[in-house]
Amino acid sequence: MKFNRRTFIKRLFIAAASIETFFLIKGSISKTHLEKDKKELFNAGKADSFEKNKPYPFLTGQFFLRRFDDGGFIAMSIKCTHLGCIVQSNIKTGGFNCPCHASQFNRFGEVLSSPATRPLDYFPITIKNGDILVDTSKPTKRKSFSKSQLTYV
Ligand code: FES
Numbered sequence: 001m002k003f004n005r006r007t008f009i010k011r012l013f014i015a016a017a018s019i020e021t022f023f024l025i026k027g028s029i030s031k032t033h034l035e036k037d038k039k040e041l042f043n044a045g046k047a048d049s050f051e052k053n054k055p056y057p058f059l060t061g062q063f064f065l066r067r068f069d070d071g072g073f074i075a076m077s078i079k080c081t082h083l084g085c086i087v088q089s090n091i092k093t094g095g096f097n098c099p100c101h102a103s104q105f106n107r108f109g110e111v112l113s114s115p116a117t118r119p120l121d122y123f124p125i126t127i128k129n130g131d132i133l134v135d136t137s138k139p140t141k142r143k144s145f146s147k148s149q150l151t152y153v
Contacts, residue, residue, distance in 0.1 A: 040137040046130050047073070047153045053107070055089045055096075061136050063123055064089065064096070066107065072150025075123040075134040076109040082116040096120065108145035119144060125151035 042061040050056060050073075056065040063075040076096075080087050085100035094107040104112040109120035121139040125132060130153070142149065 039135050041126075041133045042136050044075075044132040044134055047127055047132050048130065050132075053094065055094070055107075057089065058134075061134055063134060063136065065132065065134070068150065070150075072147065072152050073125055073127075073132060074109075074150055075125055075132075077121040077123065077139050079121070080116055081111075081118045081120060082114075087120070110145055118142070122149050127151060127153050 042058065042063075044056070044058060044061070044065050047067075050065065050067045052067050052069055052071075054066070057078065058065060059078070061075075062078050064078060065073065065075050067073050078086050080098040080100065080103055082098065082101055082103050085098050087096040087098045087103075087105065089095075090097050090104070093104075093112075095112065096105040096109070098104070098116065101115050103114060103116035105116070105120055106112050109122065111117065111119060119142050121141055123140065124135045124138055126135070127133070140149075
């Protein structure tokens with residue numbers, strides 16, 4: 001087999017490109033894996049500072065925090081599940097209204113009137129040293145409200 005200089009350089013470039021491609025793919029897979037496990041904890045403050053049955057908006061965290069009668073906390077997304085507009089709390093009903101296409105949600109985030117078809121997403125909460133920490137990287141979809149979505153001190 002004849003192996004001239006041109007062929008050698010060509011094969012050297014192909015080998016270098018293959019090695020670089022391998023590390024680029026490997027790096028992006030590792031990065032994706034890390035980002036999947038990444039938590040974005042938003043400190044909403046001390047648990048005992050929140051009154052029961054009152055929605056507390058956290059616009060930077062993009063959630064409403066509510067403490068129910070039994071003391072359980074839930075952090076519901078402020079994004080309407082129809083097309084993502086920002087919902088507003090309804091003082092009369094204790095629920096939420098969407099200004100875009102008039103969807104309404106009850107105080108648990110469940111749909112009262114369409115076009116939204118599913119409840120507001122909610123975020124996992126952990127309570128550490130009395131602080132409410134909301135993981136805003138993990139909005140969770142649900143079909144209805146259940147007590148398992150609440151976090152207690
Ligand atoms: S985005 Fe809320 S009802 Fe359409």
